[in-house]
Amino acid sequence: MQVGALLAFGLFLGLYGYAEWLEHQRSKRGYKGLHNSEDDVEQPNGKVPNGKVPNGTAAAPQSPTNGGMAAAAAQQHFSYLGCSFARCLLLDEQALLDTRLNLRAAVEFGTIMLWYYLADRTKTFPRGTKEYSRDVLAFIFATLTLVAAWTSMKKSRAVVLLNRQQTEEWKGWMQVLFLLYHYFNAREIYNAIRVFIAGYVWMTGFGNFSYYYKSKDFCLGRFMAMMWRLNFLVAVTCVVLQNSYMLYYICPMHTLFTIMVYAALGIGSRYNNTHTGILVKIGACFVVVFVCWDLKPVFYAIWGPLTFFMGYSDPRKPTNDLLHEWHFRSSLDRYVWIHGMICAYIHPWCEAALHKVDAMALRTRLAVRTVIVTVTTAVFAVWYQTVYVLPKLEYNQLHPYTSWIPISCWAVIRNLTPGLRGYSLGLFGWLGCITLETYIGQFHTWLLTDIPDGQPKLLLHFLPAAYPLLNFxxxxxxxxxxxxxxxxxTNVLRQAVVPAKAGAELVRNVVVIAASTGSLVAAGALLLRLRLLAQ
Incomplete structure (x- = not known):
């Protein structure tokens, strides 16, 4: 499949080069004044998704090269052949011009995949080893937090409980600590990292429940867009670097729990309008999780046929139980996404209660908030003293049933006053938007795995090992x-491939992409076969 990926990159590179040449020719004709010709009058029907190119600048409307009537005829002629990609393969000039920026995005994406391969699988750059320094880790995080507070403090668009800016900030600072934990091999904060990962999964339940419950939008197009967001990058990375899907375990975890939230609210959606219906669905989620995870034989019976896809074995520490990694990782956070759903469901009542506290007289307000802080702190302290301080293996046994406690405590304290709810750190919020990309990318352009399916044991260096901080x-x-x-x-390509609403266009795109992928894989296998025969 690697050869197929390389062929795909070459194909997109060729199409993009031809599209740029066509654009250059059109610009040159326009510069020479050929737009005075009736056939060359600029048409307004060239489109770029959202009017933006990948770098965020506004895109000018594209015009047909062969006149409006010819373009219309071409559109009609090619309509039954499928999407614009099929027309590009047939070297239709108008299609190439219309999709030039999407082709550019595909080429840049492929170039980054080549960089991943160059950095991780070749000896072009020196490797470093991990060395833990508590002071350095703490200094980096503290400095980044101070810089974020000094330069990027901003008021949220809506002063509501757990607003979008706040949750993005939450993801951002957790991701920073998660990445530093990996970079410095900071084993002493392992339990904290487990809580952070639970926080991500909690937000999967909270965010998806909030959207589906409020919007009642179970459109397949929106769901497929989410699946693209979660899996496109990891799928291509797995192909290019010959890794298993489970190496990036957070991706299948979020995918599975997103599907489960979608199914919980989408099945029998008419019952979402009653409290009883929601409570029954939440109870059913608990039962499903208990049966499918706590009863280990059931888990293996369900996932056994998918071992080829969900299985994983570290080549440095091989195991015969290929589903162990998936069972272990998904079991740790199997319940916390349901707690996220519960919090999303009671969100309106919690927000109303906070507004009542905000409206109280000063002394009463201070007294109530003091009680809330005291109770929350006491609950957190009990959890910390009885659960968090346990050794790794003992902690993992309790984590699935207790991770909701620190998450809830943080949510309460972070939203206690309008000031706390209304401001967020933009730098962490920005990092929170790219957590998926930083999670996958850390394996191949910050840390290094060095071999297929290997864990990231090494560090990417550009300078000699004597300069660890400069390398960092x-x-x-x-x-x-x-x-x-x-x-x-990823967003640009999603807009090009996944339509906003499900229908014939989505099916058509899936068929064209599947056929193209199959053809490229077959061509790659044929080339490898011919190479073996030549030897």
């Missing part, structure tokens, strides 16, 4: 930039 700074700059570009490019 350079690698981090490249890593964050690449992750941000992947975030933008």
């Amino acid at each position: 700074g350079l690698a981090s700059a490249v890593y964050v930039y690449v992750s941000y570009r992947l975030f933008l490019l």
Whole structure:
């Protein structure tokens, strides 16, 4: 499949090069005044998704090269052949011009995949080893927090409980600590990292429940857009670097729990309008999780046929139980997404209660908030003293049933006053938007796995090992930039491939992409076969 991916990159590169040449020719004709010709009058029907190109600048409308009537005829002629990609493969000039920016995004995406391969699987750059320094880790995080507070403090658009800006900030600072934990191999904060990962899964339940419950929008197009967001980058990365899906375990976890929230509210959606209906569905989620995870034979019976897809074995520590990793990872957070759904359901009542507290007289308000802080702190202290301080293995046994406690405590304290609810740190919020890209990218352009399916045991260096902090700074700059570009490019390609609403266009795109992928994989396999025969 690697060869197929390389062929795909070459194909997109060729199509993009031809599209740029066509654009250059059109610009040159316009410069020479050929737009005076009736056939060359600029048409307004060239489109770019959202009027934006990947770097965020406004895109000018594209015009047909062969006149409006010819373009219309071409559109009609090619309509039954499928999407614009099929027309591009047939070298239709208008289609190439219309999709030039999407082709550019595909080429840039492919170039970043080549960078992943170059950095991780070749010896082009030196490797470093992890060294834990509590002081350095704490200093980096504290400095970043101070910079964020000093330069990016901003008022939220809506002063509501757990607003979007606040949850993005939450994801951002957790991701920073999660990444530093990996970079410095900071084993002493393992239990905290487990709570952070539970926080991500909690937000999966909270965010998806909030959307589906309020909007009642169970459109397949929106659901497929979410699946694209969660899995496109990881799928391509797995193909290019020959890794298993489970190496990036957070992606299948979020995918599964997103599907479960969608199913919980989408099945029998008419019952979502009653409290009884929602409570029954939440109870059913608990039962399903208990049966499918707590009863281990059931888990293996369900996932056994999918071992080829969900199985994983670290080549440095091989195991015969290929589903162990998936069972272990998903079991740790199997209940917390349901708690996120519950919090989303009671969100209006909690927000109303906070507004009542805000409206109280000063002394009463201070007294009530003092009680809330005292109770919350006491609950957190009990959890910390009885659960958090346990050794890793013992903690993991209790984590699935207790991770909701620190998450709830944080949500209460973070939203106690209008000031706390109304402001967020923009830098952490920005990082929170690219958590998926930074999670996947850390394996191949910050840390290094070095081999297929290997864990990221090494560090990417650009300078000699005698300069660890300079290497950290350079690698981090490249890593964050690449992750941000992947975030933008994934969105651009999603807009090109996944329509807003499900229908014939979505089916058509899936068929064309599946056929193209199959053809490229077959061509790659044929080339490898011919190479073996030649030897």
